[in-house]
Amino acid sequence: MDQANQNTTRVLVVDVGGSNIKIYAPGVDERKMKSGPDFSAQHAVEAVQELASGIEFDVVSIGYPGPVRDNRPLGEPANLGGGWDRFDFTAALGKPAKIVNDALMQAIGSYEGGRLLFLGLGTGLGSAMIIANVAQPLELAHLPYKKDGTFEDHVGKRGFKANGPKKWKKDVFDVVARLKAALQPDYIVIGGGQVDKLDELPEGCRRGDNRLAFQGGLRLWQNEQLVL
Structure with a gap:
């Protein structure tokens, strides 16, 4: 991504946890919703769509509590519901999405x-x-x-x-x-x-x-x- 695109691309950040799902965008206060042991990948998509109402964004970053490979969850998370394995968030959200392990996303922010x-x-x-x-x-x-x-x-x-x-x-x-x-x-x-x-x-x-x-x-x- 070149410098011009960096300055104009609007990023929506999603942090999926065992208790809550949170979203953030520059200039917008954190928004969150309960997750839990029955919270599926489809529930996550619906939660993001609801939480992001009124926010304009071009791309999505997702922190996921489990292994990730080829930009998709690998297997089902221990503390959430089902349907995550190989789920395609880019297709489901209709926006380019990068998904990484949630600990890695926080590590990148701390580096x-x-x-x-x-x-x-x-x-x-x-x-x-x-x-x-x-x-x-x-x-x-x-x-x-x-x-x-x-x-x-x-x-x-x-x-x-x-x-x-x-x-x-x-x-x-x-x-x-x-x-x-x-x-x-x-x-x-x-x-x-x-x-x-x-x-x-x-x-x-x-x-x-x-x-x-x-x-x-x-x-x-x-x-x-x-x-x-």
């Missing part, structure tokens, strides 16, 4: 060069890395952790509810330390709705902001150096 590891503490555990402008979604949430579950089981919302804030915080710090040692990032951004439950962060980490997901959605169309 300041070098080697970034992004971890999203929310309903589950989102993860992504960006190294020298090459953006790579990760699927670390379901790796085994301890004797009774996965990273997601312990540091996601379920772990917070099951184990309490003190034990949950200890597990978050332990998981971050393991991933830092394995992946060797220059810095770590911890985002997601659950990050507000942490009164302090592990060393070498900074606090993310869900609004940076919207910045990432804009950069998907505006940053020519970004490699997906």
